[in-house]
Amino acid sequence: MITLLDYGAGNVRSVRNAIKKLGFAVQDVTCPDDIRRAEKLVFPGVGSFGSAMARLASLGYVEPLLAHLRADKPFLGICLGLQTLFAGSEETPGVAGLGIIPGQIKRFETSALAVPQIGWNGIILRKQSSLFNGHQGEKLYFVHSFRAGLDEESRDWLLTTTHYGEEFVSGVQKGKVAAVQFHPEKSGEAGLRILGNFLAGSELNVSCPAKVAAGQGVTKLAKRIIACLDVRSNDNGDLVVTKGDQYDVREEGEVRNLGKPVELARRYYEEGADEITFLNITGFRDFPLKDQPMLEVLEKTSENVFVPLTIGGGIREFTDSEGKRYSALDVAAQYFRSGADKISIGSDAVYTVEEYLAGTTKTGNSSIEQISFVYGAQAVVISIDPRRVYVKSPEETAHHTIKTAFPGLNGEQYCWYQCTVKGGREGRDVDVVQLAKTCQELGAGEILLNCIDKDGTNSGFDLELINQVRRAVTIPVIASSGAGRVEHFSEVFAETGAEAALAAGIFHRREVPIAAVKEHIRAQGIETR
Numbered sequence: 001m002i003t004l005l006d007y008g009a010g011n012v013r014s015v016r017n018a019i020k021k022l023g024f025a026v027q028d029v030t031c032p033d034d035i036r037r038a039e040k041l042v043f044p045g046v047g048s049f050g051s052a053m054a055r056l057a058s059l060g061y062v063e064p065l066l067a068h069l070r071a072d073k074p075f076l077g078i079c080l081g082l083q084t085l086f087a088g089s090e091e092t093p094g095v096a097g098l099g100i101i102p103g104q105i106k107r108f109e110t111s112a113l114a115v116p117q118i119g120w121n122g123i124i125l126r127k128q129s130s131l132f133n134g135h136q137g138e139k140l141y142f143v144h145s146f147r148a149g150l151d152e153e154s155r156d157w158l159l160t161t162t163h164y165g166e167e168f169v170s171g172v173q174k175g176k177v178a179a180v181q182f183h184p185e186k187s188g189e190a191g192l193r194i195l196g197n198f199l200a201g202s203e204l205n206v207s208c209p210a211k212v213a214a215g216q217g218v219t220k221l222a223k224r225i226i227a228c229l230d231v232r233s234n235d236n237g238d239l240v241v242t243k244g245d246q247y248d249v250r251e252e253g254e255v256r257n258l259g260k261p262v263e264l265a266r267r268y269y270e271e272g273a274d275e276i277t278f279l280n281i282t283g284f285r286d287f288p289l290k291d292q293p294m295l296e297v298l299e300k301t302s303e304n305v306f307v308p309l310t311i312g313g314g315i316r317e318f319t320d321s322e323g324k325r326y327s328a329l330d331v332a333a334q335y336f337r338s339g340a341d342k343i344s345i346g347s348d349a350v351y352t353v354e355e356y357l358a359g360t361t362k363t364g365n366s367s368i369e370q371i372s373f374v375y376g377a378q379a380v381v382i383s384i385d386p387r388r389v390y391v392k393s394p395e396e397t398a399h400h401t402i403k404t405a406f407p408g409l410n411g412e413q414y415c416w417y418q419c420t421v422k423g424g425r426e427g428r429d430v431d432v433v434q435l436a437k438t439c440q441e442l443g444a445g446e447i448l449l450n451c452i453d454k455d456g457t458n459s460g461f462d463l464e465l466i467n468q469v470r471r472a473v474t475i476p477v478i479a480s481s482g483a484g485r486v487e488h489f490s491e492v493f494a495e496t497g498a499e500a501a502l503a504a505g506i507f508h509r510r511e512v513p514i515a516a517v518k519e520h521i522r523a524q525g526i527e528t529r
Helices: 013-021 032-037 049-058 062-070 152-157 188-200 261-271 293-301 328-337 347-359 367-375 432-442 463-472 486-496 514-523
Strands: 002-004 026-028 040-045 075-079 086-089 101-107 117-121 140-144 146-148 158-163 167-174 177-180 224-233 239-242 275-280 309-312 342-345 380-384 386-391 401-403 414-421 426-431 446-449 477-479 500-503
Touching: 002 013, 002 032, 013 026, 013 040, 013 188, 032 062, 040 062, 040 188, 049 062, 101 152, 117 224, 140 188, 146 167, 152 158, 152 167, 224 261, 224 514, 239 261, 261 275, 261 293, 261 514, 275 293, 293 309, 293 328, 309 380, 328 342, 328 367, 342 367, 347 367, 347 380, 347 414, 347 426, 347 432, 367 380, 367 432, 380 432, 386 426, 414 432, 426 432, 432 446, 432 463, 446 463, 463 477, 463 486, 477 486, 486 500, 486 514
Parallel strands: 002 026, 002 040, 040 075, 075 177, 086 101, 224 275, 224 500, 275 309, 309 342, 342 380, 380 446, 446 477, 477 500
Antiparallel strands: 101 146, 117 140, 158 167, 167 177, 224 239, 386 414, 401 414, 414 426
């Protein structure tokens, strides 16, 4: 029996599903005694360091967890489950960790790379461990802003390292206690193999190689290819995946039906998608939270899809048809518990930025701030839907303009990108740079950058837009809208530095297979999984 330390934060369902997929029975920790009785304990820490330690303390889990670790009983920590083993973290100064490993967790110190690190990176084995039996150098999924350094005082714990602007600790082990910074449950077959090694092994054998990391080089973060599924109900009330043409999803009076969301998501996982994003474009505004249709989509998808899942649409405060009020944090929590790894905020982010720009102070009350504080910046994606507004000169507007290579209808050589709400139907007096920079300041960890002008055109990504935002923020940017052939992906990576590229219709209709995209960008010398 495997015991899962679920302390009530983030997406633990995927770990539970992975354990079951591997053929093992799993039980959740419901009280401190469950930890004391545990034979093999898996601790998938999620969110911020301070929130996690506070939650463990409030549930009475700290002492039995320390006893389990000190007794050298089988233990696997994941992500924050590794970081909490250390004495403390810069993320929450003054909050003590479990202190099993000396040293402090620190924020990435890199100006050349986006933080958080989000995506697929490699590992270098610094010791031989049965945990990595069968590992053939495949990339694994990381998502974090803070890392363990190569401190001399903790060297005897060092198992694997990874590079991201600097070399950091991506795996630790001493005896039967091990932890990894990456997410095995989100790392496809390679990750499931590592998790299976822990679950099946009676011992975690570890030994030092003759030459530590000799000739193994430097690991590199891969560019991500993301499959996006716009989900809505059709006129018969069935959930379908659809695709718009400049956000119009109807064709001959009917909602375009390109497949069922759970089936398509599994297909994309099997075809090699690095992430899958669901955008709920119906809203289901009056449904009680427990009856939101997208919850079931996530639950069923996470049973067989072991790459990151993002959900967008409806992540905001609302009152249901029964008169019950939910905060944005309540809604996000339910989606995380149903299998989402990240949530995407769209129109609500625009309204939040408008309020912030009017008052220029953080209140802590916005959905971005609340969700980021509890679950970490890496869990909050801002989905931006901008469109071009042409002007004759930058002096005509107070907004951030660019000189464009594609003049307007009247020969205008400048434009700014206006942010929209309500699925692109309403423009607001906020430009894309204002929105992206403010959301980063409020705690967002990633930008999903759409483009109304490019949507459904298959003419390529809006490189001018992407470059403007990429230069304005230090968090990862996902390029979206306009992909029509494989060359568009290599172009956006080579010319903008975007960390990921997303597409929908060309994947749904099998016009451009995901494998073909990866083969092409790999041939161009672009790192991929």
